[in-house]
Amino acid sequence: MTNLILGLCLFLGIHSISIVAEPLRDRFAAKSELAWKALYALISLAGIFLIINGYSQARLTPTLMYATPYWLRHFSALLMLPVFILFLAPYFRGTISNITKNPQLLAVILWALSHLLVNGNLADILLFGSFLVWAVGDLISMERRVSRPLPGLKKSSVNDLIIVIAGLGLYGLFTVYLHGLLIGIPLLN
Template sequence: MTEFLLALFVFLFAHILPQIGDLRGKIISLTNRKTYIIGYSILSTVLLVWLISAALRAPKTVYYAADPTTVRIAMGLMLVAVILFVMGAMRPNSLSVSFRRNIDMENKKPGILTLVRHPIIVAFGLWAFAHIIVNGELANILLFGIMLAFSVLGMLRLNKTKATKLSAAAYQQALQKEAGSFGQRLRRALDGQFWIELVIGAVLYMAILHAHGAVIGVDPLAYF
């Protein structure tokens, strides 16, 4: 449990530190945004792998066990999560976590952003919630519970800070993606790229599902 708590502390600290004194902005000014995103993504992935592996090695205190019903629910949530992540990763998004920056493309081809402001963070939250309902061990409940809270707090923080970090004109322009009724927003979302992203997300989900047993040690398909 000591290693798990240490990994959890390091993971959370690594995500809080860039916001202290605008360290993120200072690093970007010294390098560039692309370099920062790539470096930070690699660091986050390494820390997440360590955190999950530490949770798997932690002492087992089980409060509930997975069953075919909860596994099916988790698999459905994960399908949505992976597709959302792919869609969010492939669209520029000035209002949330994004791997790309292109205001013109964001406004002309918003895709999923007309329906979900924070697709990558929502995907992360769905991933955490899906794993809470099938992992009744104390370490896993703590791990994924904190990840879920981290996602919710992240969205709330971005909703607050983006309004001040963007210029008034840029912020209002970005909000136009979400204008109109649900039907109007859905029609704007369903462009050609949307369907490509959907297929990529579904293929990636199947790859993750079939690799889960070999990589993580737990095979969801074994419940069927």
């Protein structure tokens, strides 16, 4: 559990710099944007490695905190439908990214909520709950911050069609194959 907590602190900590210390982030980036991005990436990757390692270890000796009814699995799957679409939206600017304003944060919120609905072990609550709290906090903080532009395609209504098709394709691929391969828990039994 220690690795999971440390990984969450590293990953969400570096992703929270703009929330809690934006002037510090701006000073680092102004000195050397490449060095800042490299440091950001290294800390993020170390965090991801520790999260995966810690979560895998915690799953070996689960501590059940709550159990949910089986039908919530279907609701959770439905809640996951827009996640891949929203996650791609900032890079394919169109109506979806305009309406949602912060589509990736909404994707993380839906992802975390859907997983909390069906996973009641302590490690699950730490992992998905931490991401949920972070994403909500970041979404709230975005109201007072100037958003930095992300690289992406020029705004077009065709982009919405692209991300809906790509997002649904990724959803299907993840549901049928990748979740079992990467996470070790097949979704279709």
